[in-house]
Ligand SMILES: O=C(O)C1=C[C@@H](OP(=O)(O)O)[C@@H](O)[C@H](O)C1
């Protein structure tokens with residue numbers, strides 16, 4: 006078990022210009038799609054987050070050759086749409102919901118059976134949201150009854166395979182939640198289907214799948230929150246990829262917020278993806294009066310990128326809700342840290358999806374905030390948080406194995422009146438392996454304490 010001890014920054018400030026890890030969402034897709042391509046793909050700027058490694062390992066277990074060719078470079082030998090091999094043991098998706106849900110979309114269409122497993126947290130996450138629609142187009146998938154959500158199932162998932170010569174059918178599916186994982190699972194299954202895939206969601210979730218599949222020549226059309234994939238007449242071949250992955254906006258968020266709440270700070274995060282389906286936090290920062298400037302660097306591999314400058318300015322409370330939530334879904338925990346330093350009461354609504362992430366992020370954040378002496382109220386779909394002046398209480402935080410909770414707590418710890426301990430912080434490697442080194446480079450003092458299990 007790894008703990009972090011965060012020392013108060015006191016009169017100090019954060020300063021510097023830093024890279025951030027590669028975008029985790031795009032990393033998963035780059036691996037999955039290049040495995041299904043014809044030819045050898047090259048992926049660079051890859052930062053080996055534990056979640057992305059889970060996707061790579063699952064593909065390797067199905068016969069895909071993935072080689073590390075440099076510190077941040079990989080090659081993937083695509084096997085084509087129909088070249089995956091039956092795995093000889095359960096595929097371990099670790100902590101990664103994206104791995105499990107997207108791979109299920111692919112495996113649902115295979116002739117061979119497979120089983121997907123995950124860690125303690127992943128084994129509590131809801132899976133009917135993908136299994137239901139996949140079953141309705143002919144997939145045969147079973148899971149375990151969900152311990153808390155009636156009618157839902159969770160991992161392990163048994164995917165029975167379709168048998169030789171059988172195919173998935175068409176689907177028209179309107180998802181009750183905005184979710185790129187559901188959308189991507191259904192679209193991936195649609196690559197193999199006989200018949201079209203129509204998917205609609207309430208508000209637009211991240212669109213990396215649509216961008217990448219379109220670039221690979223897959224016949225896909227989007228209109229607003231609707232996407233349609235009709236493989237009729239398509240030859241089923243995707244050319245190999247050669248791409249450099251943009252920096253992760255969700256990782257940059259921790260540093261941009263840190264620069265707002267540690268007085269006198271100025272931080273630049275370099276080459277960060279600014280896809281409009283991911284910029285909810287930047288909009289929140291603007292609404293709150295943050296010091297922020299976005300220097301566009303054009304596009305990389307079909308995704309807009311920018312250097313983002315963040316410097317401390319007085320913050321005012323805001324309301325975060327509606328369609329913006331989907332565009333900031335992984336940034337809500339760190340947005341709570343902004344609320345702590347804003348004048349007034351910040352309200353977060355429409356974020357019930359946070360209850361089914363790596364932890365129940367609404368409940369966990371309420372506990373974290375109270376441990377720091379912040380007044381907050383837990384709402385069914387969000388939080389009400391009162392701004393607070395002066396040093397925060399020194400806290401002892403249990404991350405619940407949730408990387409975004411661990412990182413948010415570490416940032417808040419900089420404002421403590423005495424050192425803060427963040428327990429079970431090894432999970433940070435899930436998305437931001439160099440988080441501690443990066444923060445130290447900006448001026449923070451953090452000890453890493455490895456406890457014997
Ligand atoms: O598709 C993706 O890469 C992701 C989609 C989001 O999940 P949902 O689709 O469940 O909202 C997000 O929370 C997750 O970190 C990554």
Ligand SMILES: C=C(OP(=O)(O)O)C(=O)O
Pocket residue numbers: 056100101102103104335362363409436
């Ligand atoms: C929710 C997350 O990821 P996943 O769903 O892939 O586990 C996340 O990274 O915050």
